[in-house]
Amino acid sequence: MSYTLINSIFKNYNDLKDRMVILLIFCLSFIIRLPFFFRDYIDRDESTFILMGQSWVEGHLPYTELWDLKPPLTFLIFGGIIYVFGKSFVAIRVFGALMVALTAFFAYKIGQEAHSKKIGFWAAISTVIMLSLFGSLQGVMSEHICMAFFMPGLYLLLKSKKPNYLFLSGLLMGMAVMTKINMAYTLVFLSIFLSYTEMRNRKWAKALFHTSLFGLGILLIIILTLLPYYLQGNTELWYKSVFRAPLAYIGARRYMWYELAPLYIVVVDFLILTYKKKLLDFKKVPILYLSVAILGVMYAFYKGGRINGHYLIQLHPLLLILVVIVISKLQFLKNLQWKPYFLLLILLIPMESYLEYINILENKIERGTFFNGEGISVPNYIQENELDTENILFFGYHIGYWVLDTKPPTKAATHPSNICRDELFPFYDNPRKTAMEELRYIMETIQPKTVVIRKNRRIFDKKEVEENEYINAYLAEHYHVQATVEKAEILQRLE
Known part of the structure; x- marks a missing residue:
């Protein structure tokens, strides 16, 4: 029929x-x-x-x-x-x-x-x-x-x-x-x-x-x-x-x-x-x-x-x-x-879902939990090794603030890319007027003890040339890699 x-x-x-x-x-x-x-x-x-x-x-x-x-x-x-x-x-x-x-x-x-x-x-x-x-x-x-x-x-x-x-x-x-x-x-x-x-x-x-x-x-x-x-x-x-x-x-x-x-x-x-x-x-x-x-x-x-x-x-x-x-x-x-x-x-059609089912099962076997990703594994490492969580900056995986029960260092850092959106600063009365001022304030005045970045990835969008050059040079001079956790690098400030 x-x-x-x-x-x-x-x-x-x-x-x-x-x-x-x-x-x-x-x-x-x-x-x-x-x-x-x-x-x-x-x-x-x-x-x-x-x-x-x-x-x-x-x-x-x-x-x-x-x-x-x-x-x-x-x-x-x-x-x-x-x-x-x-x-x-x-x-x-x-x-x-x-x-x-x-x-x-x-x-x-x-x-x-x-x-x-x-x-x-x-x-x-x-x-x-x-x-x-x-x-x-x-x-x-x-x-x-x-x-x-x-x-x-x-x-x-x-x-x-x-x-x-x-x-x-x-x-x-x-x-x-x-x-x-x-x-x-x-x-x-x-x-x-x-x-x-x-x-x-x-x-x-x-x-x-x-x-x-x-x-x-x-x-x-x-x-x-x-x-x-x-x-x-x-x-x-x-x-x-x-x-x-x-x-x-x-x-x-x-x-x-x-x-x-x-x-x-x-x-x-x-x-x-x-x-x-x-x-x-x-x-x-x-x-x-x-x-x-x-x-x-x-x-x-x-x-x-x-x-x-x-x-x-x-x-x-x-x-x-x-x-x-x-x-x-x-x-x-x-x-x-x-x-x-x-x-x-x-x-x-739902091939992405099938692949993710496999991923969580592998994660359960290897680590004993279905929960996965650097936003979870990085905070776990930080807590297990008693690194500073009060003065911390996530350039990547910023859900880590929530997991660690802490806050971004400034309003502009709530979403990492907002640091470079200086056109938005006047609308929440940000004391700094430009992205470079904000970035320098965070890194040189607040001086976060712990910084989390994405391994082998630009910190900011490729259009943010000046900001990327500054942060790369600053991190190289003032921080060392404490650990690599999956696709994240955890940096510690040099004394």
């Missing part, structure tokens, strides 16, 4: 219940991401979020003791996990798996509205894969949290124009923008489109009311993040850190246009081609909202001037729904018969 590739797996998608879908999606997310629960760190940004969250748990609002370039809700999420579960890599990574599953579930719900349960289901499966594999996506990034708020917010927005739906959608969108500030551009696009859909029918009062409710929900979340700073009389720090610093950052660190062009060419051509070939029904409200949201995200990337791999987390859940719809309409795939080797191809 002949079946299409998809129908050979599920015969009747209409029988799918929401609880069954969310269970399947979470199990897939959990299985793919499980072996990475035991890594010390997967992306340096995640390590920084953990440090900022820990600082908040200890009573310090973000930007007051430590500093990083993200809105406060990101740090609140990490702080909440730490407050409830303590210092647990596993708890943080389980939360990440939940966020991915939640995002995928609402990709399913939006796909169902846009076409069918079948489309929604495969969009959800694709979302889990694209948000969990390839690069540094196994960690918990701010984009993961952002989209876990944005996707249900978008679903409510396109599902109904009831006042409570619009206000709740606004609240969720406000949470999204307060975890990833560049989503503000997408929200502007959606707000304009929301107004347009009502005004086109000359419903001016309704358009104003609906857009106001949506905007009020967004504004309420922003105000709530400001409130603790207002109560402390520190609203200026909040404003400069949340809004002005990101603008300074993107102004100083933009990609060349040709580095951004390939993604724009692919996405815009996809939308134009599917419109011309009538592969997507742009008269459907969900298709329109998805298209507007995609254009909003693409505009945010353009304004940001750069597209790192993990930024695409903001694009994939939206685009995948449309891609799956288009694929389902391609005739040669409809006629495709099930072959056993298709299953093999599907099983090969």
Whole structure:
């Protein structure tokens, strides 16, 4: 008997219940991401979020003791996990798996509205894969949290124009923008489109009311993040850190246009081609909202001037729904018969997870623990050999501060690369004005007893020529290598 590739797996998608879908999606997310629960760190940004969250748990609002370039809700999420579960890599990574599953579930719900349960289901499966594999996506990034708020917010927005739906959608969108500030551009696009859909029918009062409710929900979340700073009389720090610093950052660190062009060419051509070939029904409200949201995200990337791999987390859940719809309409795939080797191809997709399962098993056999990485092994060595942990500097593996229960020497050192971002110093009132002043202050005034670097790697980005030359010469003159632990070198200051 002949079946299409998809129908050979599920015969009747209409029988799918929401609880069954969310269970399947979470199990897939959990299985793919499980072996990475035991890594010390997967992306340096995640390590920084953990440090900022820990600082908040200890009573310090973000930007007051430590500093990083993200809105406060990101740090609140990490702080909440730490407050409830303590210092647990596993708890943080389980939360990440939940966020991915939640995002995928609402990709399913939006796909169902846009076409069918079948489309929604495969969009959800694709979302889990694209948000969990390839690069540094196994960690918990701010984009993961952002989209876990944005996707249900978008679903409510396109599902109904009831006042409570619009206000709740606004609240969720406000949470999204307060975890990833560049989503503000997408929200502007959606707000304009929301107004347009009502005004086109000359419903001016309704358009104003609906857009106001949506905007009020967004504004309420922003105000709530400001409130603790207002109560402390520190609203200026909040404003400069949340809004002005990101603008300074993107102004100083933009990609060349040709580095951004390939993604724009692919996405815009996809939308134009599917419109011309009538592969997507742009008269459907969900298709329109998805298209507007995609254009909003693409505009945010353009304004940001750069597209790192993990930024695409903001694009994939939206685009995948449309891609799956288009694929389902391609005739040669409809006629495709099930072959056993298709299953093999599907099983090969999470190859990164298989390799990491092997890695943690080898680590368990060799060292008696599943937990692995220099962010764990280096602090263990430091504690076992009673090296100084109070005056310590991590140029690499800075999750070690958290493991050792200590702090970076300055605000700028919270994320090691921020030391070289002197364009950000004015926004948290850093006493030093340039990267070289900050670096000299740390090395020559604070004089850390212990320094951790990545073996055979540049300490700073290759563009930071002066900083790299200075730190290499200073470390060679004033420090010696105490030990090499995996891919890290632990340096001790010469007396």
